[in-house]
Each structure stands twice: as C-alpha cells, then as structure tokens.
Amino acid sequence: MRLSRARLALLIGLAGALLLVAVIVSPMLLISIPSFITDGSTSVDCADTTQVEEVSESGTSDIPAEYLDLYQEYGKKIGVQWNILAAVGKRETDHGRSSLPGVKSGTNSAGAAGPMQFLISTWGGKARIPMSSQFNGYASDGDGDGVADVYNPADAILGAAKMLKRNGAPENVRDALFVYNRAWWYVDQVEEIARKYAKSGDVKVPPQASEECDDPLVEAAPSDVVAKILQYALAQRGKPYLWGGTGPDSFDCSGVIYAAYRSAGLLIPRTTFGQWPFGAKILDGEEQPGDLVFFNAGPGTSAASPGHVGLVVAKGKMLEARCRLCGPIKVTSYQARGNRVGFTRPMQNPDVLDQLKKLQNSSL
Structure with a gap:
C-alpha cells in the first residue's frame, strides 16, 4: 500500500526518527525486521547446497x-x-x-x-x-x-x-x-x-545457501580474528540504519564495522572519516574479507575524504548499513558502484597489530 506524504511524516514523528535527509519520500520507509532478529534466534533454514553436477x-x-x-x-x-x-x-x-x-x-x-x-x-x-x-x-x-x-x-x-x-x-x-x-x-x-x-558436461554455479547461512563466508575468512568480525557483522543483517548508531539494535555504516571489530577484541576508529586513513591502502583486486571498501558519498565528502564505508565479506560483496531509506543492513555488491574510492586493511595498522599480539599472548 502506498503511504501519503502526510501520513508518512506522522509515522516518522511518532517513531522519533525525524532526521534532516535531503531525499524523496519513499513508500518503502517502514521495514519489517525478520523474526530471527527480533526473537533473539539466528537459526534459519538454509538452502540445500548439494552439488548439482553428477559425476560422469x-x-x-x-x-x-x-x-x-x-x-x-x-x-x-x-x-x-x-x-x-x-x-x-x-x-x-x-x-x-x-x-x-x-x-x-x-x-x-x-x-x-x-x-x-x-x-x-x-x-x-x-x-x-x-x-x-x-x-x-x-x-x-x-x-x-x-x-x-x-x-x-x-x-x-x-x-x-x-x-x-x-x-x-x-x-x-x-x-x-x-x-x-x-x-x-x-x-x-x-x-x-x-x-x-560432470555428467552434464558443463561447469555450473551450484545453488548457494540463503544469505542468512554464513558458514561458507566465515569458513573462507583469512584468520580466526577476521572470522569473528564477519560472524558478528553478518548477524546484524536485517537491523535498521541509524545515523550515529553503534548497536545493538541499529547501526550506521561505520558503526556496524566498529562494533564488529570490537566484538573480536580490536579497537578501530568509530567514524568513516577516521577509518579511511587508519588502515593500509589495498589495491583494487587484492581486497579480502575483513577489509573496508569506501565510497565518495554523502554531504561534505570527496575522493580524499569518503563518507560511506562497507565491510568486505567476500570477493565483490560487502556488508553495509547504507542509509535510513535504503532498507535494513544487508550484503550487497560493491563492484557496480561507480563512486568507489578504494580499500583499506585495518588489520595492518600498527595499533591493531599490537592489539593482535596482546590477544595472542592472553590466550596462551
């Protein structure tokens, strides 16, 4: 059902979410959060990923x-x-x-x-x-x-x-x-x-698990620490965007990344503007899970000071909290974004390397 602008404004006011955002009012403002988020359970039915190619x-x-x-x-x-x-x-x-x-x-x-x-x-x-x-x-x-x-x-x-x-x-x-x-x-x-x-004589893409089934992404993480970061970040899918949010119920783009790193015992800057210069710059094509991908988006931003960030979870894919009217936190593609600025690797920052050493020593 399409909401009128007057009714939509009233609903926003009642929700206490009056934010000054220069966008066109959308009928998709009210986003329902999946039950696996609201009831505290993360158990969902996964797609059958049995190989589609029979052996010849x-x-x-x-x-x-x-x-x-x-x-x-x-x-x-x-x-x-x-x-x-x-x-x-x-x-x-x-x-x-x-x-x-x-x-x-x-x-x-x-x-x-x-x-x-x-x-x-x-x-x-x-x-x-x-x-x-x-x-x-x-x-x-x-x-x-x-x-x-x-x-x-x-x-x-x-x-x-x-x-x-x-x-x-x-x-x-x-x-x-x-x-x-x-x-x-x-x-x-x-x-x-x-x-x-293959019995079919072809190379086919096997059916992939639904996005709530994160085992393949976590299994492919380059380290146990990155696996913890991905596990936390992916668990936030479906939660709403909130400017300045760092959880547990809502996040903004840098806030969900900050919280994900913190869940693994690592402290990185809180904001996009702080995260951009923090990590080591990574060449396009050499990014890996746990890296950050930045975009020239938002007021007062530029290629030298990007205003939006996502967390790389696999080649070509990122977890992002994009904006209040863009829907809930989700996994999207970063390859098609024309305003991409570059990638960084917080794990190579000297402060993070020191934190990793302390974590390793504490586990001995």
Missing part, C-alpha cells in the same frame, strides 16, 4: 574415491563447484598420484607443495602449521587433527576451496582460477577437465 563415468573412473569425497564435501561446504576443485587436483598432481618433486614432500622448483600445489608462502609460510598459531594464508585443517598440512589431501583441498571462494568462485570461477595460477591457458585446461568430470 570419466570422473568416477579417474578420481580416487577418497579424493572425490573430499572434492564434493568441501565444494558443498565452502560453496564452489566440486568438479572445478577436482579439475585443479587433476591438473596439478593427478589427484596426488604424481611422483614429481613437491607432491608428497619438499617443494617443486617454484616452491609449491602438496596435492593442490600451494606455494608455501601462500599456504602460511611452512608446510605444517598448528591451527592454534597466527598465520596469513590458506592453511586449513580438513581432517580435524589440529594441524594444517599442505601434503594432507583433506587439508589441501579445503584450502583450495577457500582460495577459489575468496577470489570469486562460484560465480566468477574463471577469475578465481586465474588467481590460482596466473595463466589463461591454465584456466581453459581446468575448465575442460571439469566438464569431463
């Missing part, structure tokens, strides 16, 4: 059963095409069967190791990493033994799934594969293998 005869005959189970399990868990994972494993090491250097021990001449051929520097700096330690990379513990072992198929395949997810899969899987190995001929080869492994 070529796939079942070529892929070892143990590896096939892992490709399918982590493809489903992280939200990427299982046959793309399998094709990477085939192209790199013939599913771990290759006898070349670096597959089962050591590294090859490029410094890559394991069945998915991670560069040791990309994995986390060494081949075997206790998951209780701090590291930057894709090191993962797929078999639950507490160690991220680049030579362990479960660990390596989970790490590869995270890497592909973080760089654009499943929607932009070619871009994600290019990051994995920077050659378009490699991308073409992997896609050709993936098609042979």
Whole structure:
C-alpha cells in the first residue's frame, strides 16, 4: 500500500526518527525486521547446497574415491563447484598420484607443495602449521587433527576451496582460477577437465545457501580474528540504519564495522572519516574479507575524504548499513558502484597489530 506524504511524516514523528535527509519520500520507509532478529534466534533454514553436477563415468573412473569425497564435501561446504576443485587436483598432481618433486614432500622448483600445489608462502609460510598459531594464508585443517598440512589431501583441498571462494568462485570461477595460477591457458585446461568430470558436461554455479547461512563466508575468512568480525557483522543483517548508531539494535555504516571489530577484541576508529586513513591502502583486486571498501558519498565528502564505508565479506560483496531509506543492513555488491574510492586493511595498522599480539599472548 502506498503511504501519503502526510501520513508518512506522522509515522516518522511518532517513531522519533525525524532526521534532516535531503531525499524523496519513499513508500518503502517502514521495514519489517525478520523474526530471527527480533526473537533473539539466528537459526534459519538454509538452502540445500548439494552439488548439482553428477559425476560422469570419466570422473568416477579417474578420481580416487577418497579424493572425490573430499572434492564434493568441501565444494558443498565452502560453496564452489566440486568438479572445478577436482579439475585443479587433476591438473596439478593427478589427484596426488604424481611422483614429481613437491607432491608428497619438499617443494617443486617454484616452491609449491602438496596435492593442490600451494606455494608455501601462500599456504602460511611452512608446510605444517598448528591451527592454534597466527598465520596469513590458506592453511586449513580438513581432517580435524589440529594441524594444517599442505601434503594432507583433506587439508589441501579445503584450502583450495577457500582460495577459489575468496577470489570469486562460484560465480566468477574463471577469475578465481586465474588467481590460482596466473595463466589463461591454465584456466581453459581446468575448465575442460571439469566438464569431463560432470555428467552434464558443463561447469555450473551450484545453488548457494540463503544469505542468512554464513558458514561458507566465515569458513573462507583469512584468520580466526577476521572470522569473528564477519560472524558478528553478518548477524546484524536485517537491523535498521541509524545515523550515529553503534548497536545493538541499529547501526550506521561505520558503526556496524566498529562494533564488529570490537566484538573480536580490536579497537578501530568509530567514524568513516577516521577509518579511511587508519588502515593500509589495498589495491583494487587484492581486497579480502575483513577489509573496508569506501565510497565518495554523502554531504561534505570527496575522493580524499569518503563518507560511506562497507565491510568486505567476500570477493565483490560487502556488508553495509547504507542509509535510513535504503532498507535494513544487508550484503550487497560493491563492484557496480561507480563512486568507489578504494580499500583499506585495518588489520595492518600498527595499533591493531599490537592489539593482535596482546590477544595472542592472553590466550596462551
């Protein structure tokens, strides 16, 4: 039902939300908050993310059963095409069967190791990493033994799934594969293998969980601290925008980010104007979950002093509290925004690095 301007103004007054905003009155002002927010529960039904691609005869005959189970399990868990994972494993090491250097021990001449051929520097700096330690990379513990072992198929395949997810899969899987190995001929080869492994002979985007189901995004976080930041921020979806709000019931754009970092034990500036110079500048295309993306939006702002900020939660996606009439806090795309200024990484600010050290020492 379309509300008249007079009635809308009365409703705004009764709600105590008279803000001086130069916008056209919209009939979509009154936003209903989902029950999972208002009743204190965050439990929702998630979409079935079972892979849509059945295995071809070529796939079942070529892929070892143990590896096939892992490709399918982590493809489903992280939200990427299982046959793309399998094709990477085939192209790199013939599913771990290759006898070349670096597959089962050591590294090859490029410094890559394991069945998915991670560069040791990309994995986390060494081949075997206790998951209780701090590291930057894709090191993962797929078999639950507490160690991220680049030579362990479960660990390596989970790490590869995270890497592909973080760089654009499943929607932009070619871009994600290019990051994995920077050659378009490699991308073409992997896609050709993936098609042979699928019964349909195609590479399809699997059905993704609804936006309330955050496990894939949190699983793909570059660290446990960033995972906590994402977990808190994503839980605020559906709550209303309030200028100056820092929760728990409403937030503005910088307020929800400030609160998310605080939930992980980290203190960053409260406002957009303070957050912009705070983090290390990150090149477009190198952003990762936990980074901030800024826009030249709002009165008195400029490219050198952006007025709007979002939290990167995945490649091309951000969580944002945009404005009072823009609807509730949600996950949106930042790639199509023409007024994007740039990205920053608060985790690389010296103050935050000191805070991270204190958090690590306190947990010992």
